Amino acid sequence: MPKTDHPDRTPASPAPPQRDSVLPELREVWWETGVRARAQAGLFAVFSELPRLVWAALVVSWRADRARTSVVAATTVVAGVMSAFGLLAAQRVLVELFAGGPTADKVTAALPALVALAAATALRAGMATAMGYAQNGLTPKVDREVERGLFEVTTAVRLEAFDADAFADDMERASRGANSTTALVQASMNLLAGLAGVIAVAVAVVVVHPLLLLALLVATVPNGWASLRAGHLRYQTYAAGSVRRRRLWLLHRLMAERDSAPELRTYGLRDFLLDQYDRVMNVETRIQLALARRVTTTTTVGAVLGGIATAVVYVLLGLLLIDGQIPLSAAATCVIAVQSAQRSLAVVTFQVDRVYTEGQHFRDYTGFMTRAAEYLPPSTDRPADAPAAERLREIAVDAVSLCYPDRDTPAVDRVTLTVSAGQTVAFVGENGSGKSTLATMIATLRTPTSGTVRYNGRPAEEWGVDALRARIGVVTQEYHKWPFTAATNIAIGDITTTTEQDRIEAAAARAVAHDMIVELPHGYETLLDRTFAGGQDLSGGQWQRITAARGFLRDADVLIMDEPSSALDPRAEDALFQAIRDRQGRGITILITHRLANVRHADRIYVLHHGRLVEAGTHDQLMSADGRYAELFTLQAAGYDSPTAHTPTLPRQPASA
Numbered sequence: 120m121p122k123t124d125h126p127d128r129t130p131a132s133p134a135p136p137q138r139d140s141v142l143p144e145l146r147e148v149w150w151e152t153g154v155r156a157r158a159q160a161g162l163f164a165v166f167s168e169l170p171r172l173v174w175a176a177l178v179v180s181w182r183a184d185r186a187r188t189s190v191v192a193a194t195t196v197v198a199g200v201m202s203a204f205g206l207l208a209a210q211r212v213l214v215e216l217f218a219g220g221p222t223a224d225k226v227t228a229a230l231p232a233l234v235a236l237a238a239a240t241a242l243r244a245g246m247a248t249a250m251g252y253a254q255n256g257l258t259p260k261v262d263r264e265v266e267r268g269l270f271e272v273t274t275a276v277r278l279e280a281f282d283a284d285a286f287a288d289d290m291e292r293a294s295r296g297a298n299s300t301t302a303l304v305q306a307s308m309n310l311l312a313g314l315a316g317v318i319a320v321a322v323a324v325v326v327v328h329p330l331l332l333l334a335l336l337v338a339t340v341p342n343g344w345a346s347l348r349a350g351h352l353r354y355q356t357y358a359a360g361s362v363r364r365r366r367l368w369l370l371h372r373l374m375a376e377r378d379s380a381p382e383l384r385t386y387g388l389r390d391f392l393l394d395q396y397d398r399v400m401n402v403e404t405r406i407q408l409a410l411a412r413r414v415t416t417t418t419t420v421g422a423v424l425g426g427i428a429t430a431v432v433y434v435l436l437g438l439l440l441i442d443g444q445i446p447l448s449a450a451a452t453c454v455i456a457v458q459s460a461q462r463s464l465a466v467v468t469f470q471v472d473r474v475y476t477e478g479q480h481f482r483d484y485t486g487f488m489t490r491a492a493e494y495l496p497p498s499t500d501r502p503a504d505a506p507a508a509e510r511l512r513e514i515a516v517d518a519v520s521l522c523y524p525d526r527d528t529p530a531v532d533r534v535t536l537t538v539s540a541g542q543t544v545a546f547v548g549e550n551g552s553g554k555s556t557l558a559t560m561i562a563t564l565r566t567p568t569s570g571t572v573r574y575n576g577r578p579a580e581e582w583g584v585d586a587l588r589a590r591i592g593v594v595t596q597e598y599h600k601w602p603f604t605a606a607t608n609i610a611i612g613d614i615t616t617t618t619e620q621d622r623i624e625a626a627a628a629r630a631v632a633h634d635m636i637v638e639l640p641h642g643y644e645t646l647l648d649r650t651f652a653g654g655q656d657l658s659g660g661q662w663q664r665i666t667a668a669r670g671f672l673r674d675a676d677v678l679i680m681d682e683p684s685s686a687l688d689p690r691a692e693d694a695l696f697q698a699i700r701d702r703q704g705r706g707i708t709i710l711i712t713h714r715l716a717n718v719r720h721a722d723r724i725y726v727l728h729h730g731r732l733v734e735a736g737t738h739d740q741l742m743s744a745d746g747r748y749a750e751l752f753t754l755q756a757a758g759y760d761s762p763t764a765h766t767p768t769l770p771r772q773p774a775s776a
């Protein structure tokens with residue numbers, strides 16, 4: 120890892136080495152190097168990037184709301200013109216007032232210019248109000264445009280994306296980037312408005328004396344530099360703290376949310392988690408203090424240099440006046456212009472800083488959108504040769520392997536098998552043997568690293584992922600508890616059926632969930648989320664019945680059930696497997712379970728071990744073969760046969776009874 124100047128590496132910041140073993144998340148990860156390199160771009164890079172960022176902001180804004188973007192652009196230009204016009208009118212007023220003659224005549228002569236000055240000031244204020252109004256209206260539209268785009272991608276990427284090391288961090292920064300877009304758009308608009316003001320003042324100053332323009336620049340450059348550098352330091356710190364922030368967010372959730380509350384108390388994790396929080400926050404505090412020191416030093420140096428330069432401008436003005444190079448009226452106008460220019464330039468430098476900083480976050484967003492596109496599945500359009508009514512008759516798994524990222528050994532290793540319509544097959548094997556991974560590949564949720572899965576003889580690409588998924592129902596081992604009503608939680612199995620109560624109830628009945636649901640306070644309309652008023656929670660087994668109902672809802676050609684009964688009571692389990700057996704002779708059913716008594720009726724049982732298919736056959740065939748399946752089955756059965764329930768007898772150690 121190359122050495123870089125990084126806020127985390129300031130002498131005060133690194134966590135002690137032994138803590139890394141507790142919080143590996145605090146260690147530097149490879150992808151941060153690239154982010155940091157970007158954050159370390161010099162000020163020249165900042166300016167060279169500005170036009171592109173402002174342009175990007177205008178494009179987003181234009182896409183979100185053309186009318187409001189046009190209003191902002193028009194009011195910006197008109198306000199700028201009015202600034203120049205106002206300054207020139209002010210100078211005209213002063214020229215008339217400093218002319219010779221009686222005061223009444225001078226005031227009368229200055230009146231037209233005074234009226235013009237008042238009109239320009241009023242118009243400029245009106246433009247600022249209109250611009251503010253249009254910008255406020257733009258904010259929610261830009262938010263929606265960008266955030267929706269992000270969600271469209273995060274909900275479409277393949278599951279592999281969530282296994283990739285950098286994806287979660289990348290996504291975290293992208294969400295921050297999405298939130299930054301509104302700020303970028305606003306800052307860009309304000310920057311353009313500020314620039315229009317600066318140009319207006321510059322024009323007025325040049326009219327008075329060209330040399331004053333140079334002085335004006337000298338007076339503003341130090342503050343501008345300080346402001347830009349401070350923004351730059353903040354971004355560097357932000358970019359380097361992504362992993363730490365994610366860790367903090369996780370700790371917030373672990374300590375404050377309902378899911379973790381019981382285990383937190385059972386295992387007495389309070390002090391442990393608070394300690395972890397303290398460690399992350401200690402690092403964070405040190406880094407923020409170091410940042411504050413550097414930012415304060417930078418802005419102080421900028422302010423001192425800016426003050427000296429302003430004094431130089433006024434001295435120069437005085438010298439020009441004494442020398443008779445400019446009249447008193449022009450000198451007075453120039454003082455007004457210098458103050459006005461400093462105000463406008465303060466706006467510009469502040470907005471340059473914001474545009475750059477928010478722009479970096481925005482680039483995180485656009486960069487993520489580009490990188491995430493690599494994880495998007497191929498076009499989901501159903502090809503013309505996959506008729507909508509075609510049923511899945513056969514699934515052929517051909518030498519399929521899957522290696523998870525950063526794993527040396529494949530989770531599934533060259534597995535070949537075929538399942539036909541009407542068959543119920545079971546995948547069995549010890550924990551981690553690859554059963555779920557194989558099932559997710561059949562369900563098109565993961566793409567094999569090598570080998571092919573064919574559906575009716577054709578690979579998935581020829582069908583289109585959507586066409587296949589519409590024909591495959593999956594009940595996953597790690598099901599999700601959706602914070603919706605019981606009815607919707609079942610309808611999620613086929614979201615088009617949310618209003619088809621009879622279908623929902625039929626699916627619930629097959630999954631032994633109906634009676635349980637009608638006993639809930641609001642029956643099917645009971646909200647299954649305790650975090651909302653009136654919400655209910657269910658037991659593990661009750662949740663499992665709901666998820667099984669999800670699987671039954673869509674009478675899919677293929678139903679994959681991964682550990683559907685691990686939390687069910689014996690009666691519910693028996694009823695569920697009866698319902699699964701009812702599919703036999705019709706669709707394809709793939710069953711994954713450790714309760715081997717439930718797979719006895721399967722047409723074929725596939726035994727996996729370390730990712731490889733080691734045995735296949737019916738229950739009777741596998742028992743006669745006396746291999747791995749027979750061993751597991753006998754071991755489990757012995758638990759029931761044993762006279763002492765707590766000391767199950769191993770098959771090769773006959774019971775002493």
Ligand SMILES: Nc1ncnc2c1ncn2[C@@H]1O[C@H](COP(=O)(O)OP(=O)(O)OP(=O)(O)O)[C@@H](O)[C@H]1O
Nearest residue numbers: 282523526530548549550551552553554555556557
């Ligand atoms: N997302 C993942 N990233 C990396 N490795 C994974 C991932 N999911 C599973 N694995 C690994 O792949 C192997 C197979 O896991 P899989 O979940 O397919 O096993 P399984 O047979 O279904 O296990 P179980 O009976 O415990 O459900 C295991 O070694 C597991 O650690």
